[in-house]
């Protein structure tokens with residue numbers, strides 16, 4: 001049985017001209033023990049979805065279950081089984097590290113000692129500072145404490161809403177390693193992120209935009225589904241280059257991507273055709289190379305075709 005089933009969930013906020021359709025019929029399943037990423041920009045609907053799955057918000061339509069329990073009817077039972085780390089830190093700033101952890105253990109009727117094994121690897125990194133108030137911790141330390149608090153009642157499903165937003169690159173990498181290690185302990189993990197490069201750390205991802213799921217697949221599957229030829233192009237005047245590329249009949253789409261422009265070509269066109277076209281337009285030595293799409297290219301293509 002899948003650990004999480006989301007079936008045609010809808011959610012809207014406001015009325016009439018202020019109406020926002022935050023979730024427009026979202027469906028997917030997450031298998032037991034999977035590390036599942038929900039990837040999408042701000043406003044995609046990630047938080048609304050997590051709040052519904054953790055029973056903090058009622059959906060307007062559709063059904064969803066966690067561990068076989070219905071998010072509306074069985075909300076009390078679900079609350080004992082899920083761990084939730086909301087986007088904005090859930091910690092009590094005036095309590096110390098140790099007090100925060102004890103507080104979360106107490107509200108779930110358990111003790112830190114009973115469940116120490118599960119959090120040991122994460123908590124031991126901040127334990128030397130256990131008397132420091134949460135408000136005085138760095139972003140990376142807060143993140144570790146919040147994760148420890150979300151785990152202290154041994155949840156079977158863990159929901160992490162943008163846990164790496166605003167955290168430095170080293171802490172982000174460390175955090176994903178912690179998640180891989182939690183996964184090895186059999187916990188199902190759903191994690192949302194606006195960072196496309198984190199997709200590769202997940203077993204499967206759902207790409208979301210404007211309340212819709214555009215694709216659900218493994219990171220490799222998302223990339224393999226990108227069938228158009230793709231080239232990276234660079235020259236001195238990047239702005240002019242982009243304009244000229246967009247005018248070329250062989251170009252389906254062109255957009256800035258780091259120090260290059262990525263150019264999606266229509267079938268039948270290739271890097272050498274782009275090279276030729278640019279030379280005809282007075283570019284002397286443009287750099288044009290065929291590349292493999294990454295998740296961000298796939299996301300851009302999916303967004304445009306949606």
Ligand SMILES: Nc1ncnc2c1ncn2[C@@H]1O[C@H](COP(=O)(O)OP(=O)(O)OP(=O)(O)O)[C@@H](O)[C@H]1O
Nearest residue numbers: 013014020022040041042043044045046047048049
């Ligand atoms: N309480 C609310 N009242 C009105 N609109 C809301 C409310 N909560 C969310 N929204 C709107 O619903 C849409 C989806 O928001 P949601 O927070 O679920 O997305 P998100 O992907 O988590 O983005 P973010 O990272 O910005 O929170 C957005 O347009 C947001 O402005």
